[in-house]
Amino acid sequence: MHFIGLLAVLIALPILGILCAWFGLDAEGLDALRQQAETVLPGYLATSGWLALMVTLGVVVVGGATAVTVSLFEFRGRRWFSWALLLPMAMPAYVSAYAYTDFLQYAGVVQSTLRGWFPGFRMEVRGLPGAICMFVLTLYPYAYLLARNALSERGTHLMEAARMLGAPLSERIVRVALPLARPALAAGAALALMETLADYGVSAYFGLTTFTTGIYKAWVVLDDRLAAAQYASLLLLFVTVLLWLERREQGRMRFAATRGGRGHDGAEARLPVLSRAQTALAWLVCGLPVVLGFVLPVAILLRLWWSEAGQGMGFDVGRYAGWVWNSFRFGGMAALAAIVLALALCFALRSGGLPRLQAALLRLTARLAGMGYAIPGSVIAVGILLPVAWLQSLWPGAGLGVLLTASSLGVIYAYLVRFTAVAVQSVESGYTRIPASLDEAARSLGSSRAVIAWRVHMPLLWRSLAVAALMVFVDVVKELPATLLLRPFDTDTLAVIAHNLARDERLGEAALPALSIVLVGLAPVLLVMRALDGKRSQPLQNAAPPA
Known part of the structure; x- marks a missing residue:
C-alpha cells in the first residue's frame, strides 16, 4: 500500500507544485501579476478563447457531418470512408502546419497560380485562421468516432421509425440523429479542445500568443518561474473544467447507449440507399476531411523529402538514427514504466478489501492518474521544475536539478504523469474481461496475491498490456512541449528536431522526421480500424429504399 501512496504523491506533485507557487506571492509578485494582467494576459485569453x-x-x-453520413446512409464507398476518416488522427497538428506552410506560402505554387488569375491576391497561412484549420482537420476524428458509435447503437432504428411516420430526411437528421449524437459530439469536442490547449508546436510556429507559448516563453526566455506557474495554473483550471464536462457528457453517452441498438425482434434496421447525386455529396462530405487532413499533408511532406534528397542537401543517416533512437528510447522506457504502474493500480483496485482510508487513497490515486492525460505537457513540465528548483535552493549540493534535467529521469517522469492514464484505461478494460470467479478459485487453492497476478491475470492481460504499451509509446513520440522543457542537453527526438528545423524554415529537412512521426502514429489508428472492421457494415442488398 505504501507503493500506491508514493504513486499518488508522484502523480500529484506537478499539480501541487503549480498551485503552491501562489502561496509565495509577495508584493513584488503581485505587482508583476498586475503588469501581466495589463499587458500579455488579455492577449493570451483572447487568442486561446477564440x-x-x-x-x-x-x-x-x-x-x-461525417458520422451522420457514414452511420445512417448506405452508399458506395461507405465502408472505406468509415475507417479512412480516422487517418488524420495519425497526423499531429504541428506536422500538418509544417506541410501546409510550405504548400500555401506566398512564393508557393498555390498563391503564385492564384496571383496569375487574381493580381494582388495574398493569403497569410500563419495566423489564427490557419491554426484553427490545422486543429480541426487533425482533431475532428475524436468527435467522429464517438458520434459514430452513438449513432450506430440506436440511430438506424430511430431514423427508420421516423421515416415510416412520414418525416422527411432533413427533419429526421435535425430532430433524431443530431440530438442522439449530441452527448458524443460534446465529449469528442472536449477531447479535441484539451488537445488544442495542450499544443505548443502549431501555436509557436504560427506565432500565436496562447497560454502554452506563454508558459514556454516565461520559463525559458524570460526565466520568470512565477509567471510560468501562474499561466500554467490558469490553463490547468480551464482544463479541469473541460475534463469535468467531458466526463459528464461521456456519462450521458453511455446512458443513451445502454438501451440497445436492435429492434424488439432482434433484426437489424436497414440503411437508406443514397441516389447518385446524394452519393456524390456524401463523397464530398467524407472525402474532403480525409484529403485535407491526411492525404495532402503526407503528399506535401513526401515531395519536400524527395526534393531534399534529390538535391543531396545534408541528410545525415547517423543523426537521423540518433533522433529515432532517442524517440524510441524515451517511448520504450515510458511505456514499460506506465504498464507497471497501471498493473499495480488496477490490481489494487480489483482486489479490494482495504480499510476505508487506504481505499479512499486508492480511489484518489486512480482519479489523479486519470487526470494526467488532460493536463498539457507544458503544465506538467513547469509543475515538475518548480518543486525541484525550490528543493535545490534549500539543498544546493543535492544536485536534484541536474538529476532531472541532465538525464532522462525528468522527461520520463513527465511522460508518466501525462500518459499513465492511457495505460490504466487499457488495463482496466482487460480486467473487465477476467471473471472474479477465477480469483476466488485461485484463493481457495491457497494462492497468494502475487501468484494470482502473475499466473492468472498476466496470461489473460497480455493483449491489453500490448495495446497500452503501444498507445503510450506513440503518445511519447508525438509529445513536444514537455520534451522541449525537460529533455537532457543535446538530446533531440523526432518531434523536437522537426519543430526546430521547421522553426528555422528548413522544411525540407524537417519532412523526414515529420513523416516518421506520422508513420508511428498510424499504429493506434490501425488498431482502431481493425476493431471497427470487426463490426461488419450492412450489405447493400439489405438496404432500404432511397432516402
Whole structure:
C-alpha cells in the first residue's frame, strides 16, 4: 500500500507544485501579476478563447457531418470512408502546419497560380485562421468516432421509425440523429479542445500568443518561474473544467447507449440507399476531411523529402538514427514504466478489501492518474521544475536539478504523469474481461496475491498490456512541449528536431522526421480500424429504399 501512496504523491506533485507557487506571492509578485494582467494576459485569453471556440465548432460540424453520413446512409464507398476518416488522427497538428506552410506560402505554387488569375491576391497561412484549420482537420476524428458509435447503437432504428411516420430526411437528421449524437459530439469536442490547449508546436510556429507559448516563453526566455506557474495554473483550471464536462457528457453517452441498438425482434434496421447525386455529396462530405487532413499533408511532406534528397542537401543517416533512437528510447522506457504502474493500480483496485482510508487513497490515486492525460505537457513540465528548483535552493549540493534535467529521469517522469492514464484505461478494460470467479478459485487453492497476478491475470492481460504499451509509446513520440522543457542537453527526438528545423524554415529537412512521426502514429489508428472492421457494415442488398 505504501507503493500506491508514493504513486499518488508522484502523480500529484506537478499539480501541487503549480498551485503552491501562489502561496509565495509577495508584493513584488503581485505587482508583476498586475503588469501581466495589463499587458500579455488579455492577449493570451483572447487568442486561446477564440482558438478554443472556433476549433470546437469546427470539430463538431466536421465530426458530426461525417458520422451522420457514414452511420445512417448506405452508399458506395461507405465502408472505406468509415475507417479512412480516422487517418488524420495519425497526423499531429504541428506536422500538418509544417506541410501546409510550405504548400500555401506566398512564393508557393498555390498563391503564385492564384496571383496569375487574381493580381494582388495574398493569403497569410500563419495566423489564427490557419491554426484553427490545422486543429480541426487533425482533431475532428475524436468527435467522429464517438458520434459514430452513438449513432450506430440506436440511430438506424430511430431514423427508420421516423421515416415510416412520414418525416422527411432533413427533419429526421435535425430532430433524431443530431440530438442522439449530441452527448458524443460534446465529449469528442472536449477531447479535441484539451488537445488544442495542450499544443505548443502549431501555436509557436504560427506565432500565436496562447497560454502554452506563454508558459514556454516565461520559463525559458524570460526565466520568470512565477509567471510560468501562474499561466500554467490558469490553463490547468480551464482544463479541469473541460475534463469535468467531458466526463459528464461521456456519462450521458453511455446512458443513451445502454438501451440497445436492435429492434424488439432482434433484426437489424436497414440503411437508406443514397441516389447518385446524394452519393456524390456524401463523397464530398467524407472525402474532403480525409484529403485535407491526411492525404495532402503526407503528399506535401513526401515531395519536400524527395526534393531534399534529390538535391543531396545534408541528410545525415547517423543523426537521423540518433533522433529515432532517442524517440524510441524515451517511448520504450515510458511505456514499460506506465504498464507497471497501471498493473499495480488496477490490481489494487480489483482486489479490494482495504480499510476505508487506504481505499479512499486508492480511489484518489486512480482519479489523479486519470487526470494526467488532460493536463498539457507544458503544465506538467513547469509543475515538475518548480518543486525541484525550490528543493535545490534549500539543498544546493543535492544536485536534484541536474538529476532531472541532465538525464532522462525528468522527461520520463513527465511522460508518466501525462500518459499513465492511457495505460490504466487499457488495463482496466482487460480486467473487465477476467471473471472474479477465477480469483476466488485461485484463493481457495491457497494462492497468494502475487501468484494470482502473475499466473492468472498476466496470461489473460497480455493483449491489453500490448495495446497500452503501444498507445503510450506513440503518445511519447508525438509529445513536444514537455520534451522541449525537460529533455537532457543535446538530446533531440523526432518531434523536437522537426519543430526546430521547421522553426528555422528548413522544411525540407524537417519532412523526414515529420513523416516518421506520422508513420508511428498510424499504429493506434490501425488498431482502431481493425476493431471497427470487426463490426461488419450492412450489405447493400439489405438496404432500404432511397432516402
